[in-house]
Amino acid sequence: MLWLTAFFLVPYLIVVIYSFLSPDIYDVRFEVSLDAYRQIFAGNYLRPFLLSFKLAIYTTLICILLGFPVAYYIARAKEKLRNTLLIFIIIPFWTNLIIRIFSWRIFLAYNGVLNDLLISAGLISTPLEIMRTDLAVILVMVYVYLPYMILPLYSTLEKLDFTLLNAAMDLGANEVKAFFSITLPLAVEGIFAGTLLVFIPSLGAYLIPQLVGNQRSLYVGQVITYKIKNIPRNWPMASALSLTLLLLVAVMLLIMYYLFRKHKARRLQS
């Protein structure tokens, strides 16, 4: 407990203090300044925040759309098969993150495998420029975060009582109707958990935009990192941006918590 206080809470206190100081090329000057916040309120950093937000939303939505049928398939598979199928989902997730991103670079690069394949198949004549675009960032984000969506979805779908579906269809509901009125509402908990695991980290993404993205469209994570690592440094700015991101995350968490409570209350009513 002491450990978390010393190395989790205290550092944030320092971030707060630093956000009110003045920048220096290598360090901070201990002079109070509101300059960092002034810049944020002036909207100078709106673009990276919007980009990160958009990225997080796209990543989460695509993960839900792709993850749901997969989780459903695993949950409906024969019991002996389920663990094996789950392992197949987890293996990539154990493989080092950078390595997985790197393999996408080989795949998507201008001279990469995908372009070679498409050209030799005669589908395109000049290589596609997918690397270093926002599309590549979303693609790799989905790739990395998909298991985080599938696993919680699976654990709620596994508990789902499929006899309910049987009953609904015996009573004359068609497949689609049964899905929307029974399976989906009961799986909402899994969707919430998955969204929590995908959306929040996506907001702070640094490595994926850095390695497959474009330097002309910087995400919040990159801007913060540059302010800390690159010279001239601007640690007050990095601190203020970090706190803004933290605030955004807190607001998102509160919204999700509120929606979740509402969903639960509605379920108890019916």
Add this chain to the structure above:
Amino acid sequence: MKRFSAPRFFRGMNLTAFTMVMIFLYIPILILIIFSFNDAKIITGWKGFTTKYYVQLFNNQNIKDAFWNTMLIAGLSTLISTTLGILTALGLEYKKFSGRKIMQGLIYVPLVIPDILMGVSLALLFNFTRVTTGMFTVLIAHVTFCISYTVIVIQSRLEGFDYSLVEAAQDLGAKPSYIFWKIKFPLMMPGIIAAGLLAFTLSIDDFIITFFTSGRGFDTLPIYVEGTIRRGTITTINSLSTLMIAFTLFLVVITKRVRKIMISAL
């Protein structure tokens, strides 16, 4: 009773989706393995078979150093964070003391905040306290982000704990220390192993927090790999990656037990 069979439309769609996602998940990894044998210095098409980059890999002192640094940090942070995790989980078990809810909250919070923020805050802490960054600071950082996971995994094991066993032992006159080591600890063991494995994997895999807390001259493998990719010399990275994937697969295949524990931990 007849087993419920999913509507045909959904079954077909789900199988297709599953297969496609599988291809999506594994294609990059397969390509990486194949291209580790490619005789080319930059990212490009197939230029012929070679194993020379594996030889280069084993002769590269920087990679060896980074590898041992990674292992050292992972080993130590697993040990420390698991020990602290056990103590915290046991401490939180006594439901009465005040501030328990706040402590539980403090454990959950790091999990729902983007990693990068922990990296930034620790970087500023080490700057503020003028600690020279290096192995020591990386170790502190790794323990900090592992601890929440180890506490939660061990707690979930303690949740289903059958206290009648402890009571029975007490009735038979066992000393508290005897009860702990002979009953409680062995029953906690699966949770402890799962927590340790989780901490180890998290530590090996971490890039961003290490990036903010390591100084010059102390590279872990992810840091080394990222630097190499940025400089554009990728030849040994393919072979290094393939070995790391092989290591993961090796673990998965030989340790069925570990597999079960990992699933229960997730």
